[in-house]
Each structure stands twice: as C-alpha cells, then as structure tokens.
Amino acid sequence: MTIDDPSPGRARSLRFGANYVPSHGWFYSWLDFDAATARADLGDLASLGMDHVRIFPIWPWVQPGRGHLRRRAVEDVRSLVRIAAELGLEVSIDLLQGHLSSFDFLPSWTLTWHHASVFEDSRVRDGVHAYVAHMVAELASEPNVFAFTIGNEVNNLWPSNPTTADTSTAWARDLVNCIREHARPDQHVVHSLFDDAFYAPDHPFGPLEVAQLGDVSSVHSWVFNGTSRIDGPLGPATTGHAAYLAELATACGGRERPVWLQEVGAPLPDIPVRDAEEFVRRTVRSVTALPQLTGVTWWCSHDIDRRQLDFPDREYDLGLFTVDHRPKPIARALRDALFDARQTQPTADEQRAELTAPSNIMHDLAGRESVAPGSEFHRQWVAASSAVPARIQLPPHKGQLDPQ
Amino acid sequence: MTIDDPSPGRARSLRFGANYVPSHGWFYSWLDFDAATARADLGDLASLGMDHVRIFPIWPWVQPGRGHLRRRAVEDVRSLVRIAAELGLEVSIDLLQGHLSSFDFLPSWTLTWHHASVFEDSRVRDGVHAYVAHMVAELASEPNVFAFTIGNEVNNLWPSNPTTADTSTAWARDLVNCIREHARPDQHVVHSLFDDAFYAPDHPFGPLEVAQLGDVSSVHSWVFNGTSRIDGPLGPATTGHAAYLAELATACGGRERPVWLQEVGAPLPDIPVRDAEEFVRRTVRSVTALPQLTGVTWWCSHDIDRRQLDFPDREYDLGLFTVDHRPKPIARALRDALFDARQTQPTADEQRAELTAPSNIMHDLAGRESVAPGSEFHRQWVAASSAVPARIQLPPHKGQLDPQ
Numbered sequence: 001m002t003i004d005d006p007s008p009g010r011a012r013s014l015r016f017g018a019n020y021v022p023s024h025g026w027f028y029s030w031l032d033f034d035a036a037t038a039r040a041d042l043g044d045l046a047s048l049g050m051d052h053v054r055i056f057p058i059w060p061w062v063q064p065g066r067g068h069l070r071r072r073a074v075e076d077v078r079s080l081v082r083i084a085a086e087l088g089l090e091v092s093i094d095l096l097q098g099h100l101s102s103f104d105f106l107p108s109w110t111l112t113w114h115h116a117s118v119f120e121d122s123r124v125r126d127g128v129h130a131y132v133a134h135m136v137a138e139l140a141s142e143p144n145v146f147a148f149t150i151g152n153e154v155n156n157l158w159p160s161n162p163t164t165a166d167t168s169t170a171w172a173r174d175l176v177n178c179i180r181e182h183a184r185p186d187q188h189v190v191h192s193l194f195d196d197a198f199y200a201p202d203h204p205f206g207p208l209e210v211a212q213l214g215d216v217s218s219v220h221s222w223v224f225n226g227t228s229r230i231d232g233p234l235g236p237a238t239t240g241h242a243a244y245l246a247e248l249a250t251a252c253g254g255r256e257r258p259v260w261l262q263e264v265g266a267p268l269p270d271i272p273v274r275d276a277e278e279f280v281r282r283t284v285r286s287v288t289a290l291p292q293l294t295g296v297t298w299w300c301s302h303d304i305d306r307r308q309l310d311f312p313d314r315e316y317d318l319g320l321f322t323v324d325h326r327p328k329p330i331a332r333a334l335r336d337a338l339f340d341a342r343q344t345q346p347t348a349d350e351q352r353a354e355l356t357a358p359s360n361i362m363h364d365l366a367g368r369e370s371v372a373p374g375s376e377f378h379r380q381w382v383a384a385s386s387a388v389p390a391r392i393q394l395p396p397h398k399g400q401l402d403p404q
Numbered sequence: 405m406t407i408d409d410p411s412p413g414r415a416r417s418l419r420f421g422a423n424y425v426p427s428h429g430w431f432y433s434w435l436d437f438d439a440a441t442a443r444a445d446l447g448d449l450a451s452l453g454m455d456h457v458r459i460f461p462i463w464p465w466v467q468p469g470r471g472h473l474r475r476r477a478v479e480d481v482r483s484l485v486r487i488a489a490e491l492g493l494e495v496s497i498d499l500l501q502g503h504l505s506s507f508d509f510l511p512s513w514t515l516t517w518h519h520a521s522v523f524e525d526s527r528v529r530d531g532v533h534a535y536v537a538h539m540v541a542e543l544a545s546e547p548n549v550f551a552f553t554i555g556n557e558v559n560n561l562w563p564s565n566p567t568t569a570d571t572s573t574a575w576a577r578d579l580v581n582c583i584r585e586h587a588r589p590d591q592h593v594v595h596s597l598f599d600d601a602f603y604a605p606d607h608p609f610g611p612l613e614v615a616q617l618g619d620v621s622s623v624h625s626w627v628f629n630g631t632s633r634i635d636g637p638l639g640p641a642t643t644g645h646a647a648y649l650a651e652l653a654t655a656c657g658g659r660e661r662p663v664w665l666q667e668v669g670a671p672l673p674d675i676p677v678r679d680a681e682e683f684v685r686r687t688v689r690s691v692t693a694l695p696q697l698t699g700v701t702w703w704c705s706h707d708i709d710r711r712q713l714d715f716p717d718r719e720y721d722l723g724l725f726t727v728d729h730r731p732k733p734i735a736r737a738l739r740d741a742l743f744d745a746r747q748t749q750p751t752a753d754e755q756r757a758e759l760t761a762p763s764n765i766m767h768d769l770a771g772r773e774s775v776a777p778g779s780e781f782h783r784q785w786v787a788a789s790s791a792v793p794a795r796i797q798l799p800p801h802k803g804q805l806d807p808q
Contacts, residue, residue, distance in 0.1 A: 028468040031435070032476055061465075064432040067713035072436055104516040108507040109714045111515070112564045123714070160516045309471035310513045310527070 011345055014288060015295025016338040017052035017089070018045050019263060023302040023323045027100055030058050033076035039083050044321045045301055046087040048335045053084055054092040054262065054297050056100060056152060059131060060107035066127040074138045085144040092190070092262075092297075093139060095132050095179075096151025101304075101315045104157060118154075119163035119171045132175055136182035147188040149262075150175045153220065155193045155205040165365060168205045169213075176213045189214040192262055195225055198248050198361065199372035206365050211253030216294065219245040220263035221283075224314065227373040228270035230382075237373065237382045238270075239282035243290060243389035244381060248371060250292050251392040252362045255349065258294040261287055265299035266330055267314040277333035284337035289388045291346040298334055353390040355381055363397045415749055418692060419699025420742040421456035421493070422449050423667060427706040427727045431504055434462050437480035443487050448725045449705055450491040452739045457488055458496040458666065458701050460504060460556060463535060464511035470531040478542045489548040496666075496701075497543060498596070499536050499583075500555025505708075505719045508561060522558075523567035523575045536579055540586035551592040553666075554579045557624065559597045559609040569769055572609045573617075580617045593618040596666055599629055602652050602765065603776035610769050615657030620698065623649040624667035625687075628718065631777040632674035634786075641777065641786045642674075643686035647694060647793040648785060652775060654696050655796040656766045659753065662698045665691055669703035670734055671718040681737035688741035693792045695750035702738055757794040759785055767801045 022029045023041050045053060055077070062073040077093070084091045097105055109127065110116060116124045136148055150172060163171070172191050179189045191213045196203040198210075211217045221242035230237040237244075246259045253259075264283060266276045287293055303319035304311060320331035358377050359367025371377050384390040426433040427445050449457060459481070466477040481497070488495045501509055513531065514520060520528045540552055554576060567575070576595050583593045595617045600607040602614075615621045625646035634641040641648075650663045657663075668687060670680045691697055707723035708715060724735035762781050763771025775781050788794040 025472060026469065028472045028474070031465065031468060031474060061435065064435060065430065065712050065714070067711050068429060068432045070432070070435060102517050103512040105512050106515065108509050111510065112508040112561075113506050114714060127713075157516075307471050308469050309531075310469070310518060 011343050012341070014293070014338060014342050015052055015260075015297070016335075017050045017054065017295065017297045018301040018320060019297055019299045020045070020053045020055050021300040021302050021304065021319065023321065023325065024305070026304055026308055027056060027058055027097070030061055030073070030076060033079065035079055035083060038080050039087075040325060041302060042084055042087050042089060044325055044327070046089055048320070048327070048331055049339075050089065052090040052092060052146065052295070052297070053301070054094060054149075055080060056094050056097045057135070058097050058105050059095070059151075060105050062135070063127065063131045064107060066107070066109045066123075066130075069131065069134050074135065077135075077139060078142065081139065081142045081145060085142070090144045090146045091142070092147035092149060093135070093145060094149040094152045094192070095135050096128065096154055098151040099153050099156035102312050104160065106157075110161075117161040117163060118157055119161050119167055125171065125174070129174065129178055132178050133182055136179050140183045140187060145187060147190055147216075148179045148183055149190040149192050149218065150179070151192070153192055153194040155197060155203070158204060163204050165204045165206050169209055172209050172213050188216050190216055190218050190260070190262070192218040192220065194220050195222070195245060198245065199225070199368050201366045201369045203365075203368070206362070207248070207252040207368075208362050211249050211257070211362070216258045216260050217249035217253045218260045218262035219249050221245050221261060222263070222265065222267065224267050224270050225373060230374055233271045233275040233279055234282065236386065237378070239279055240286045240382060240385055240389060241373070242283050242287040243385070244378065246287055246290050246293060247381075247389055247392045248361070250290075251357060251394050255292065257292065259290065259292045260294050261296045263297065263299045265318045268317055269314070276330045280330050280333040281337050284334065284341055286385075286389055288341035288344070289347045291349065293346065296338060347388040349391060352388050353384045354393060355384055355390050356393050356395055358395070360394045360397045362394060415747050416745070418697070418742065418746050419456055419664075419701070420739075421454045421458065421699065421701045422705040422724060423701055423703045424449070424457045424459050425704040425706050425708065425723065427725065427729065428709070430708055430712055431460060431462055431501070434465055434477070434480060437483065439483055439487060442484050443491075444729060445706060446488055446491050446493060448729055448731070450493055452724070452731070452735055453743070454493065456494040456496060456550065456699070456701070457705070458498060458553075459484060460498050460501045461539070462501050462509050463499070463555075464509050466539070467531065467535045468511060470511070470513045470527075470534070473535065473538050478539065481539075481543060482546065485543065485546045485549060489546070494548045494550045495546070496551035496553060496594070497539070497549060498553040498556045499539050500532065500558055502555040503557050503560035506714075506716050508564065510561075514565075521565040521567060522561055523565050523571050529575065529578070533578065533582055536582050537586055540583050544587045544591060549591060551594055552583045552587055553594040553596050553622065554583070555596070557596055557598040559601060559607070562608060567608050569608045569610050573613055576613050576617050592620050594620055594622050594664070594666070596622040596624065598624050599626070599649060602649065603629070603772050605770045605773045607769075607772070610766070611652070611656040611772075612766050615653050615661070615766070620662045620664050621653035621657045622664045622666035623653050625649050625665060626667070626669065626671065628671050628674050629777060634778055637675045637679040637683055638686065640790065641782070643683055644690045644786060644789055644793060645777070646687050646691040647789070648782065650691055650694050650697060651785075651793055651796045652761075652765070654694075655761060655798050659696065661696065663694070663696045664698050665700045667701065667703040669722045672721055673718070680734045684734050684737040685741050688738065688745055690789075690793055692745035692748070693751045695753065697750065700742060751792040753795060756792050757788040758797060759788055759794050760797050760799055762799070764798045764801045766798060
C-alpha cells in the first residue's frame with residue numbers, strides 16, 4: 001500500500017494484485033507445499049503486470065497445538081514469499097485463517113472439549129497472540145512483504161466464536177499492536193472484515209475496527225450481499241459498490257487515511273460471464289476515482305478444481321486464471337482497467353457531491369442498517385454518484401443517544 | 405489378534421503392545437513425519453519385547469477436503485508401518501482420529517458453516533466412507549498390518565456430533581463392512597468405544613457395537629472413570645476393572661468371541677507412581693486370567709512433552725518411556741507381567757464363578773447404570789472375583805419392556 005511507487009510515466013500509483021488461491025489443491029496445498037506449482041501460479045499473476053499478491057497461511061496447520069508452532073510451515077510461507085520476490089511481486093500476509101471461502105480452519109485446542117471463543121477466551125487469545133507474534137517475527141524480514149493482515153474476514157469466525165463489539169475491538173487492537181511490535185516500520189498493519197461490519201445492525205464487529213485500527217482501511221466488496229439484486233450485474237449500485245464501501249470507510253476513518261480494495265470479485269450467478277468484463281471495467285473505474293484508494297486486489301488468482309467438494313457454487317469460478325493456467329477474459333479486462341486507472345488522476349474531493357449518512361455508524365452500531373445496500377441512503381448515494389462517486393460524511397455523534 | 409502365535413515354549417499366545425504416542429511433537433508430528441524419530445520410538449517398544457503397536461493417523465490431515473485425500477499423508481502412514489515391520493512389530497491402524505487425549509480433530513468440512521454430524525449427515529458419512537475405504541485399500545497390503553479400527557473411541561465425537569443409538573450402530577456397521585471390503589481376510593476389523601457404551605444409561609452408543617460388530621471386542625479400561633475412587637489404586641475393583649469390562653464384553657458378545665484389551669493405562673493421580681508397578685501386575689494378572697483375552701495394548705508408548713499445552717494433566721505421564729527414551733519402571737513391570745501371563749494358562753470358564761447382570765445391557769440401554777462401577781452388581785462381581793474374575797451373563801432380553 002505504499003504510495004511512492006517509482007514506476008515512471010504514471011499519473012498515479014495504484015497497487016494491482018490478486019488474492020492467491022492455489023490452482024492445485026486449493027489451500028490444502030499448504031500441507032504439501034510445492035515450489036514449482038506455486039511459481040507457476042504466481043507467474044500467471046506476474047504476467048498480468050501485477051505488483052503484489054495477498055497470501056493465506058492456514059492457522060491450525062502452523063500451530064496445531066497451542067504450544068506447537070511448526071517450523072516447516074513457516075518456512076513454506078517464506079518460500080512462497082521468496083518465489084513472489086523472484087517474480088517481482090510484493091506480498092501481503094494474512095495471518096489468522098481462519099475463514100476462507102466458507103470453510104473455517106480452527107485448531108483442535110479451540111474445538112469441542114477445548115471449545116472457547118477465539119475472541120473472548122484468555123487461553124485462546126494467548127495462543128493467537130503467540131501465533132501472530134511468531135509469524136510476524138519470522139517473516140517481517142522478507143524485503144517484499146509490504147503488509148500483514150490479522151486474518152481474512154475474521155468476523156466470519158463469529159458466531160461459532162462468541163464476542164461483543166467491545167471485545168472484538170480490544171481483540172483486534174491487541175493484535176494490531178502485536179504485529180506492529182514485530183513488523184518493520186514500513187510494513188502496513190491491516191484488519192479486514194466482511195461488510196456486515198458496515199451494514200448489519202447487530203453484528204459484533206464495527207466500522208471502527210476497519211477504519212481506525214492499523215494503517216489502512218481494507219474493504220471487501222462482494223455484490224452477492226444483496227447489491228446485485230438492486231440493479232443487476234451492470235447497474236450503478238452493483239458496479240459502484242466497491243466505491244460505496246470505500247467511501248463509507250473514509251467517512252469513518254477520515255479523508256487522510258488510505259483505503260485498500262483488498263477483495264473484489266465477479267461472482268456467479270450475480271455477474272454472468274457475458275457481463276463480467278464490463279463489470280470489471282465499471283467497478284475499477286468507479287473505485288479508482290477515489291483519491292484515497294491505494295490499490296485493487298482481485299479475488300482471486302485461480303479457479304477451484306471442481307473435484308474439490310462442498311464449496312458454495314460461486315467459489316469455483318472466481319479465478320482470473322483457470323486451474324490449468326489459462327487467463328480468463330476478466331484477467332485482461334482487469335489488467336487494462338488498472339492500466340487506464342493508473343493513467344488517470346482521481347477525482348478531487350471538491351469535485352464530488354457529498355452526502356451525510358443518516359446515522360453515525362462508527363458509534364451507533366444499531367444504525368448501520370440505514371446505510372446497507374438497498375437503504376434509502378444507499379439509493380441516494382447511487383443517484384448522486386452517476387458521474388463520480390459521492391463523498392460520504394457521518395453526522396455528529398450524539399453520545400447521549402448512543403446505545404453503544 | 406491372531407491366536408496362532410508360533411513362538412515356541414509359551415503356554416499361551418497373548419499379544420503385547422502399546423498405543424503409539426510419538427515422543428516428539430505428539431500426533432502433531434504427522435505433519436512433519438520423520439522416519440528416524442519414529443524408528444527410535446518404535447525401537448523402544450521392540451526393546452520391551454512387544455509384538456505390535458496401535459497407530460493413529462489424523463483424519464483431517466489426510467482428508468483436509470472431502471474431495472482431497474493427501475497421497476503423502478497415506479505414504480507417511482505406510483512408512484511408519486514399514487518401520488514397525490523392520491522392528492518385528494505388527495500394526496493395528498485406527499482410522500478416524502477423531503479423538504485423542506481430549507482433542508478432537510475434525511475437518512473444516514464438518515465444522516461451523518459446514519457443520520453436520522459425522523454420524524447423521526449423509527454428506528459427511530459419504531466423506532468418512534471415502535476416507536476409510538481409501539486408507540484400508542492403500543494399507544491393507546502391508547503384511548504386518550493385522551487390524552483396522554474404525555477410530556479411537558469415536559463416541560467421544562458425541563455430543564458435538566449428534567446421534568442416536570440406532571444411528572450409531574448403523575454408522576459403525578457401514579464402516580465395518582467398508583473395512584471388510586478392502587482389508588485382507590486375515591485382518592481384524594475392530595470398533596472401539598470408551599466405556600460409557602457399557603455404563604452410561606443415556607449414551608447413544610451401546611455394547612452391541614463393541615461386542616457384535618467386527619471380529620473382536622475391544623475394551624478400554626480407564627480407572628479414572630470412578631473405579632479408582634471405590635477402593636484406591638491397588639484395590640480389587642481398580643485392578644480388576646479391565647477384567648470386569650472384558651467380562652461385560654463377553655457377556656454381550658458371547659464366549660467364543662475374542663476380547664482385546666486395546667487400551668489400559670496407569671493414570672495419575674488415580675494410580676500414584678509408587679503403586680503403578682503393582683497396579684500393572686495385578687491388572688495384567690486379572691485380565692489375562694480370562695481365556696477370551698487375546699492381548700494387552702498399553703496406553704501409551706511415550707510421555708508427552710510438558711511444552712505441549714492444554715492436555716488434561718494425567719495425559720502427560722502415561723508413557724512407558726519418557727520423551728528422551730528412558731523406560732519407566734512400569735515398562736519393565738508390564739513386560740514381566742506379560743511374560744508371566746504367557747507362561748500361565750487362563751482360567752477355564754467352569755472354574756470361575758458366574759453372576760447374572762441385573763439388566764440386559766445389550767438391549768436395555770437405560771439399564772446400563774446397573775452395571776456401572778460402584779453399582780451393587782459391580783460390587784458383587786468384585787467380591788466374587790477375589791481369586792479369579794467371575795463370569796458374567798446377561799438376563800434374557802425382555803423385548804416388551806425394552807425402551808429401545
């Protein structure tokens with residue numbers, strides 16, 4: 001997420017990368033890490049002109065016992081990071097997986113007889129802290145690691161792991177500090193949540209965590225959250241959703257704080273194949289109009305082999321590349337859209353409309369419904385963003401009326 | 405569990421072995437299988453004159469996805485089996501771990517968003533079936549594999565995986581048949597449950613499963629189940645508990661069916677170190693007096709390193725050997741006790757007293773409490789077994805009164 005990209009001739013530095021889903025054996029392949037396969041996969045991404053990948057170690061395979069951190073598992077992550085370096089790719093490492101594509105990976109020391117909340121229980125928190133500290137201490141020295149994220153959408157680990165909004169925030173703050181303690185000063189610390197943090201009134205993870213913890217606000221834009229039902233694959237609500245989320249994050253985190261579109265994808269059936277390239281173009285154009293936007297990281301690099309079972313159907317075909325390394329049309333569309341975006345100045349704040357949200361979602365968590373996709377405010381924002389995405393500001397925080 | 409042991413000069417063939425708990429990294433070591441370490445561990449057991457080991461692959465590390473069976477994981481199991489062969493040890497393979505020493509290992513495709521009962525859900529049962537079929541088909545050809553067990557005390561996977569008595573029986577029968585289909589005819593098929601199957605009135609796994617499915621009844625004798633509180637570490641209830649369970653299994657399975665004491669150990673604090681050797685001697689003498697007893701497999705081979713966290717305290721010190729390969733006094737006591745037992749004829753049925761249980765626990769599951777440790781019947785059995793363990797028979801099954 002650095003903004004000092006030295007590439008000459010660009011109007012603008014914008015990171016361009018992918019969430020790395022291995023082409024063979026999905027994330028199960030960590031158990032049999034193969035450098036040649038990983039090199040072929042990352043080579044696909046480098047061939048698109050990407051500058052980074054986001055990678056996902058599997059927590060219980062690194063730390064199968066609370067007191068058992070596997071050296072080789074960490075070395076496999078290091079090998080992947082170095083393969084990326086050879087290909088000119090920087091790396092963002094998500095630590096606590098945790099959740100990936102509907103599957104939760106949780107160590108046996110948090111399950112059944114040992115069940116205790118990842119968020120609430122001091123024993124488990126000690127274990128998580130030890131894991132995060134160990135991973136960052138081991139991997140921060142790799143020169144091409146530019147960011148650490150606590151974990152991919154850790155709010156998916158709830159409700160199987162109980163928590164409250166206050167507990168979640170304290171938990172994330174502790175881990176952000178833990179990463180900071182072991183990371184290099186130039187490495188970004190990131191906390192990523194799926195968008196219920198912004199939209200769901202009873203969700204025990206709030207926008208404050210995304211927008212104020214760590215160095216950058218990360219947003220994950222998935223139009224299967226209801227947005228695509230508003231106006232279809234190419235409607236402005238759908239193709240503007242990434243920008244909408246990014247503006248909400250900025251409303252919460254302030255205009256100076258960078259925003260990273262850490263995940264965005266074109267899921268079936270919401271985005272039919274015939275519309276996917278145009279969806280990519282419009283989405284990228286919309287979100288990269290925002291000056292606070294530092295990069296786009298597509299979900300995901302590679303399709304999932306249909307012989308892998310039990311995934312939600314939409315997960316199989318999200319790749320830019322097939323499992324046999326053929327680029328899909330959206331791969332080129334994405335590459336071209338990012339190339340265009342880098343040649344274009346973002347739209348200055350003063351050239352954009354500004355709307356005030358109906359509730360201060362940072363502090364009034366119950367009010368989050370008022371900004372959810374399909375809400376009156378969201379529709380107003382879509383209407384006001386026909387040329388460029390409108391700014392959003394939050395109303396003043398009425399502390400005395402705040403149920404939080 | 406063959407009874408045609410060719411060793412000359414023995415009055416009797418009795419298997420003598422251990423449940424293999426790796427000295428380094430506990431079962432987490434499967435993720436970094438090291439042949440040299442395994443050879444040193446199994447060498448300890450061979451040095452005691454053992455003839456077999458029982459081994460425990462970890463299910464979710466072999467089958468992390470329902471459609472993803474890892475070749476290398478199976479080859480690691482094969483390597484361990486062949487190391488055992490080199491040391492003259494036969495091997496019994498437990499398949500579905502599942503449960504080990506308070507930890508449950510369950511794949512992500514059975515957890516959280518994918519939660520479904522291992523016993524009840526057809527999708528998960530299909531996955532388990534595929535795993536069991538694959539493992540047995542791959543490993544049955546190893547000449548020194550003498551038995552397959554469905555899994556270690558799979559009834560510990562309940563209640564996190566709901567089931568009923570009928571469902572559990574059908575589930576186990578299906579897997580016994582699956583193993584039979586792929587195993588050699590001389591290999592035994594075993595179903596192992598912890599003793600709530602015999603004692604707990606509301607437990608949804610019953611004695612029928614242990615005593616009638618597969619080729620041999622396996623019993624797991626753990627005196628921390630309440631027995632040691634009856635008369636202390638060296639009292640007849642405590643040191644006779646393995647024989648009591650074995651007799652209950654025979655009451656349920658018939659006098660012709662062999663019984664394997666597949667797990668027995670000397671847990672702290674129930675059995676203090678100062679009493680452990682005598683506990684071993686008395687337990688072995690008592691249980692090997694039974695003609696149906698085919699072998700004793702001690703839990704376990706090696707202690708657990710105290711740097712491993714979250715185990716119940718008693719689990720750390722159950723080994724015959726320390727983590728640095730020193731035999732503990734009970735190792736020699738066990739070896740000598742088995743040597744003595746092999747020189748001694750079991751006590752013929754007609755020389756033993758016989759008691760009739762107060763309820764037919766095969767069919768009247770609610771009546772199981774009447775034979776639990778501390779029950780009037782159990783105390784009568786202990787009194788009648790002062791010289792040699794008394795036989796047990798079940799009363800006729802009163803079908804019309806049977807709540808099952």
